[in-house]
Amino acid sequence: MADNAQVNSSVAVSLPDPSRCSGCSVGDLCVALGSDAQTLRKLDELLDIREPIAAGDHILVQSDPFRGLLAVRRGLFKSYTTDREGREQIQGFYLPGELIGLEGVSRGHYGANVQALSDAAICRLDYDALLKISACSTGLQQQLFRLFSSRLASQHWRTGDFAAIERLAVFLLDVSERFEQRGENGTAFELPMARSDIANFLGLATETVSRAFGRLASNNIISVRRKQVRIVDREALLAAAGAAGEAT
């Protein structure tokens, strides 16, 4: 009952506190876990520390045993593995409000290296504590169950026999959807990663990625300025995704 007592004392704190989930300025941070007030208060109990991370720092190494999840509070991360020749293969990007480490739940280790691509901040969510709290919150419990079972929708579109333009279109639609999930602008957004990172992730040559951006832009499907992308014609972008879009 000691746990419950702590939860109750935390409920008594009513002022927004930026150091707590309920006062988090990112807004829908941890949206995947649900953002109702009760859950947020409970998340406050789980938070390890909010750490600032410098660009280039690793927050996870492939062989690390699973300890918990990490929530991106600010900045951009990539996860990658290395093949026998030491070549890096990017597995995904993490934007603010997204959770890192879900794969570790079943594997027992994280399975990928995770590196900050910009100055960033994360929150560490201890897994055992998360399970304990979820026992008191049906909403959180259901969310966790859904996350763990459905995580990693097929990424066949990245590796299958799809044209550069199709892969890029699927990537843009995916990022757009993720921005929208967090209540942000999914039509005009910044892609803060280097184009070489996008190329690596999509399994394309760097110059091919730029040509594909150029083709989408010259067909007035998107507009591109430096690292800013605006989706001008979403229907046409869906069409450009073609068969690759269906493989997600």
Add this chain to the structure above:
Amino acid sequence: MQIELPVVPDTTLIRKYGVAGSRYTSYPSALNFNDGVGNAAFEETVQTSNDELIPAPLSLYVHIPFCRSLCYYCGCNKRVTRNPAVVSGYLAVLATEIARKGVLFDTDRPVEQLHFGGGTPTYLDAMQRAGVMNALARHFDLSSGPSRDFSIEVDPRTVLAQELSQLAALGFNRVSFGVQDTNPGVQRAINRTHSVADLAILVAAARRYGLKTVSFDLIYGLPEQTPDSFEETLASVVALDPDSLSVFSYAHLPHLFPAQKMLAKQDLPDADSRLTMFATAIDFLQAEGYEYIGMDHFARPGSHLAKARDTHDLHRCFQGYASGGRCDTLGLGVSAISRIGDAYFQNDKDLRGYATAIEQGKYAVARGYQLTAEDRRIATVINELMCYGSIDTDAWNRTYEGYFQAFFADELQALEALSADGLVVVDGQRISVTATGRLFLRNIARCFDRQACAQAGHYSSTV
């Protein structure tokens, strides 16, 4: 695109607006460069520019600082020498710089613009020119397409007609002849004598060898010049049918440019004569079918500058107006200026300092400027005014997700006086420069310049 002809205004306007001011070849002006922006920032900025989703193509500027003799009007970074060892030493350092900076740029960024300036680029002999071009071709992807603009400034006194065929073979497709004035008396006064007959032979050769664009540079405000003599100069060069002309106003700033101490202020034409000369140039060149691009530039319809303006690819640069507005510019050689992304970088202006830095394995960046978010908003407005004579404030709002009328509230108020004098029209979402106002572009742009502080001593007169 129909452009209204500029109307030569009355002298009261000229006197009122003929104050010292920036020519806005950059915003902010190079006077704002500081030594807090150096080699580390240069390398980081190039990397960031490679990371863009569609990296900008490249424009290269190569500075050849040598001259055989001194022209007394000169305000360029140059060294008068006849010592071959000085020149070969410089070219070795330049080749090292080309290799070192070349590897920083991703290989899929084509060089669409290439400009050799000086000094006197044609000071170099054929072997030396080929050597520099080969170094560039080894370390950059030089475009060979017809839309490339590869130009070289040619001192008509330094080349023979057949040498122009080599320039064409090296990939150049535009030559800019430094004519300045064709009157023998003026030429003697500025220590730069050559004949129109020789120039005609060079122009004919340039066309024969496929250097498809020929430009002339002229200067007004020089000693011995009169409105009549300048009109004769205009007539003699227009007879050679150049594709574009620059008619620069001579800026007498001997405290900044020591060569100019050879010219006495009292020998220079007075303000009224200067104005008449420029008005003559505008009337004469327009009557001959040239379009007034802006400031000091005139071009045939369909020539590279007119096309750049019509396709919204025109921009201000340290050579004046140029196409290739979407390029990142890399300056190579002593004192050369780069503009990459939102930053300027200038190489060391001192020949020895530049060479030492390159030999020590550095990038030789001595100073520069990182544009702030505010600078970018202003630079866009000034570039649009200088190049196209109008601003679409809605487009500005979309680009910067801001509100033009609020951001520039003070500036719009300052613009009202110019509007009352008939230089600009502010109409809803558009600010347009009038036909008369096109002669006062610098004054109009200056209304938006938040850094136009006490720099008057460094500037030439706006008219």
